[in-house]
Structure formats: C-alpha cells, structure tokens
Amino acid sequence: MKSSSLQKRLGLGLTLGMTLLWLGGTVGAWLVVQHELNEAFDSALEETAQRILPLAVLEISNREAPREAQHIATLKMHKEYLTYLVRDAEGEILMQSHDANPKIFNKRPREGFSTTQKYRLYGASALRNTVFIEIAEPLNHRREAAREALFALLLPLLALIPICLLGTWLFVRISLRSVLAYRHAVEARGVGDLSPIKVTRLPAEIDPLADAVNHLLGRLRKALEAERSFTANSAHELRTPLAATLAQIQRLRHEAPEGPLQVRAAKIENSLRELARLSEKLMQLAKAEGGGLLSEAPQDLIPLLAHVVDEWNHSSGQRIALHLPSEASVYSAIDPDAFAILLRNLVENALKHGAADQPVEVSLTDQALLRVVNGGPPVPEAVLQHLTERFVRGNSEASGSGLGLAIAKTIVQGVGASMTLVSPATGRGEGFEVNVQFCKHAAR
Ligand SMILES: Nc1ncnc2c1ncn2[C@@H]1O[C@H](COP(=O)(O)OP(=O)(O)OP(=O)(O)O)[C@@H](O)[C@H]1O
Numbered sequence: 157m158k159s160s161s162l163q164k165r166l167g168l169g170l171t172l173g174m175t176l177l178w179l180g181g182t183v184g185a186w187l188v189v190q191h192e193l194n195e196a197f198d199s200a201l202e203e204t205a206q207r208i209l210p211l212a213v214l215e216i217s218n219r220e221a222p223r224e225a226q227h228i229a230t231l232k233m234h235k236e237y238l239t240y241l242v243r244d245a246e247g248e249i250l251m252q253s254h255d256a257n258p259k260i261f262n263k264r265p266r267e268g269f270s271t272t273q274k275y276r277l278y279g280a281s282a283l284r285n286t287v288f289i290e291i292a293e294p295l296n297h298r299r300e301a302a303r304e305a306l307f308a309l310l311l312p313l314l315a316l317i318p319i320c321l322l323g324t325w326l327f328v329r330i331s332l333r334s335v336l337a338y339r340h341a342v343e344a345r346g347v348g349d350l351s352p353i354k355v356t357r358l359p360a361e362i363d364p365l366a367d368a369v370n371h372l373l374g375r376l377r378k379a380l381e382a383e384r385s386f387t388a389n390s391a392h393e394l395r396t397p398l399a400a401t402l403a404q405i406q407r408l409r410h411e412a413p414e415g416p417l418q419v420r421a422a423k424i425e426n427s428l429r430e431l432a433r434l435s436e437k438l439m440q441l442a443k444a445e446g447g448g449l450l451s452e453a454p455q456d457l458i459p460l461l462a463h464v465v466d467e468w469n470h471s472s473g474q475r476i477a478l479h480l481p482s483e484a485s486v487y488s489a490i491d492p493d494a495f496a497i498l499l500r501n502l503v504e505n506a507l508k509h510g511a512a513d514q515p516v517e518v519s520l521t522d523q524a525l526l527r528v529v530n531g532g533p534p535v536p537e538a539v540l541q542h543l544t545e546r547f548v549r550g551n552s553e554a555s556g557s558g559l560g561l562a563i564a565k566t567i568v569q570g571v572g573a574s575m576t577l578v579s580p581a582t583g584r585g586e587g588f589e590v591n592v593q594f595c596k597h598a599a600r
C-alpha cells in the first residue's frame with residue numbers, strides 16, 4: 157500500500173474541519189442576525205405608525221368633508237419605502253401616502269403585525285377603533301439585509317480555505333524538516349557504520365523511534381563485534397599450535413626414510429600450510445570488518461605500493477611490473493596496514509590465478525586509481541559478479557579459500573573507495589583486471 161503524505165492529510169483534514177466549523181458558525185450567527193434585524197425593522201415600523209396616527213387623526217377631524225380620501229402630497233416625488241393607509245372600521249380609506257397601493261393591505265383594518273407574501277404590515281387604531289392606520293414595508297428590504305449579512309459572514313471563507321491549505325502545508329513541512337534531516341543521516345551511512353544516529357530536535361512523536369533505532373544499532377553493533385572478535389581470536393589462537401605442528405611435521409618428513417611415509421608427511425604439511433593460510437585470511441577479514449580502516453592523516457600511497465610490490469617481487473621472481481604516476485605523491489586517507497592487506501590480496505590473486513608466462517601489471521594514476529592486471533583466460537560475467545562474496549571461487553586451478561576478494565571489497569567499502577572487476581582486461585582479449593578508485597586527498 158502506498159503510504160499517504162502527512163502534509164496532504166493534515167492539510168485537507170484541517171481545511172475541511174475549519175470549513176465545516178465556519179459554516180456551522182455562520183448558520184448560527186446568521187439566524188441570530190436575522191432575528192435581530194426583524195426585531196429592529198418591526199420596532200421601526202411600529203414607531204412610524206404610532207407617530208403618524210395622531211397627526212392623521214388631527215388632520216381628518218379638521219376636515220369639512222371628512223369622508224373623502226386624501227392623498228398626502230409630497231414635496232418632492234420619490235419612491236416610497238414605507239406606505240400607509242388610514243381607514244375607518246369598515247375599510248373606507250380616509251387618507252393614504254402618495255404611493256400607497258390599497259391592494260397590498262388587508263381587506264379590513266387589523267391591529268398588530270401581520271405578514272403577506274411580499275409585505276410586513278402593522279396596524280394601530282385610535283378614537284376607540286374608528287380610525288385605523290396600517291403601514292406596509294416590503295419584505296424585499298429585510299431579505300436583502302439578511303442576504304448581505306450572510307455574504308459578509310461567508311466571504312472570509314473564500315480567503316481562509318487557501319490560507320489554511322497553504323499554512324498547514326508549510327507548517328508541516330517546516331515541522332518535519334528534522335525528520336527529513338534524520339532520513340538523510342540514515343541514508344548517508346556507510347555500510348559498516350553502526351554508530352548511533354544523532355539528529356537534533358526531532359518532534360516528540362518521532363524521538364522515541366530514533367531512540368529505538370539507535371538501540372537496535374547498538375545491539376547489532378555488539379552482535380557483530382562479538383562475531384568479529386570471535387573470528388579474530390579463533391584465528392589468532394590457532395596460529396601457535398599450527399606453527400608448532402608444522403615444525404613437527406617438517407622434522408618428521410626430514411627424518412622419515414624415503415618412501416610412502418615421507419610422501420604422506422609432505423601431504424600433511426601441505427594441508428597444514430593451507431590451514432595456516434585460511435586462518436591468516438580469516439584474521440584479515442576480521443580486521444577489515446572491524447573498522448579503523450581510515451587513517452587520521454592522509455597517507456602517500458606510492459611508498460606503500462612500492463614496498464608491497466617489492467616484497468612480492470622477491471618471492472615471485474620479478475614478475476610484477478610497477479607503473480607509478482607522474483606526480484611525486486598521491487594521498488588518500490587509508491590505514492597503511494589496510495592498504496597493504498588489500499594490495500597483497502590483489503597481487504597474490506594476479507600471481508596465483510593469472511597466466512604464469514605473463515607479467516602482472518600494477519599501476520597507480522595521479523587520480524588515485526589503482527589497477528592490477530594479469531593475463532589468463534577471461535572470466536565470464538556471471539561468475540565475475542559473485543567473486544567478491546565470501547568463500548566464492550572461480551574456475552581457477554590454484555588453491556585458495558575464496559576470501560581474498562571479499563577482504564579487498566570490505567576494505568574498499570570501509571574507506572569509501574570503489575572496486576570494479578573487469579574481464580577480459582581493458583584493451584585486451586583476455587586477462588583479468590581489478591580497479592580500485594581511492595578518494596584522493598589534496599595533500600597533507
Ligand atoms: N587476478 C585474477 N585472475 C583470474 N582470476 C581471478 C583473479 N583474482 C581472482 N580470481 C578468481 O576469483 C576467485 C576468488 O578470488 P579470491 O581471492 O576471493 O579467492 P582465492 O584467491 O581463490 O582464495 P584466497 O584469496 O582466499 O586464498 C578466484 O578463485 C579466481 O577464480
């Protein structure tokens with residue numbers, strides 16, 4: 157299942173929640189506003205009627221022909237907002253405002269408030285229910301006021317929705333910055349780096365997770381260390397008895413009379429040598445996996461290289477051709493011992509598995525690229541990919557345990573370099589080539 161984004165979920169959830177709450181609030185506020193508006197309008201209507209009524213009564217009683225309806229003239233023609241009728245109890249019109257339409261009023265005058273489809277009416281009486289005034293106000297007016305109030309309440313929502321979305325998005329993004337930093341810290345880890353991951357100020361919800369991860373790393377580190385120290389210790393403990401047995405068997409071989417006994421002693425001696433080599437390789441692997449492969453100060457690779465090649469040339473009858481860079485020194489931050497172990501394994505392989513009649517070429521470039529090339533039948537791509545695994549051997553006839561390239565790979569990874577196996581060797585139809593690209597340091 158695809159994991160959903162917290163940013164998206166929070167953004168949408170909060171915006172939706174805010175919108176719903178706002179709408180609820182708006183409806184409540186609007187109902188109250190509408191009620192208050194109605195009250196205000198009603199009281200204005202009543203007030204007006206009560207004001208006009210005594211004046212109308214005075215005017216009508218002063219007339220000579222009182223039963224004649226009269227339109228109140230205005231000083232200036234205008235569209236009336238409130239209209240009124242003054243009638244007697246039978247509904248006979250005595251007086252009306254100039255714009256008044258009698259059809260909109262009740263047939264018979266009625267006291268108090270009433271509402272028709274389009275008007276709000278108010279009636280009052282005077283002179284013991286003989287003169288009635290009725291005043292009408294179009295409902296449109298109220299409805300418009302209510303509508304405007306509603307718009308005023310809803311309008312901010314238009315701005316609030318994008319602000320809320322953007323705000324949450326930004327806020328979550330900022331809050332999760334430390335989580336992102338944590339992720340980068342985890343991703344940037346080298347293979348063998350199991351030290352605790354330190355990231356400052358993680359959110360309180362994530363902090364326990366980081367602690368748990370560090371805990372786990374700690375346990376893993378301890379388990380691996382135990383495994384490594386066991387390998388190293390076992391190999392180390394084997395050394396002395398192996399050497400002693402080897403010495404004994406050599407003496408036995410010399411002292412034995414010519415014949416099958418001597419041949420057997422020679423076989424045992426060979427097996428013991430193999431065993432000693434295996435234990436040596438196991439120790440190298442344990443050392444390579446134990447870390448501490450980087451040196452504090454950058455090392456000049458050239459003298460280290462020259463030294464190891466010299467050593468091998470002595471024992472191999474000058475089969476190795478060394479090509480050094482034009483620069484006087486090439487620095488890289490690798491522990492000299494680790495570099496020697498790496499190089500020894502590569503050169504040993506080239507001498508052991510390569511064609512015996514061809515030289516082994518070892519070269520270092522200005523860019524800190526180490527190449528070890530030897531002749532021999534090419535190794536198929538499918539086999540090549542697995543040669544760096546532990547105890548994996550190719551179709552070579554020479555003896556070995558299959559640990560050399562695994563040791564080389566572990567060291568290369570531990571110092572942040574990269575190793576590639578190429579076969580056939582570049583620019584040739586056969587052979588085997590190992591390239592190791594070190595991180596070059598400017599100088600000491
Ligand atoms: N320079 C080379 N030329 C040809 N084949 C090689 C070369 N280096 C390694 N190989 C092949 O890769 C296999 C694995 O090499 P690796 O160094 O890991 O083990 P090994 O040399 O057989 O044993 P060990 O190094 O433990 O004594 C070898 O068995 C060999 O088949």
Ligand SMILES: [Mg+2]
Pocket residue numbers: 501504505556558559560561
């Ligand atoms: Mg080897």
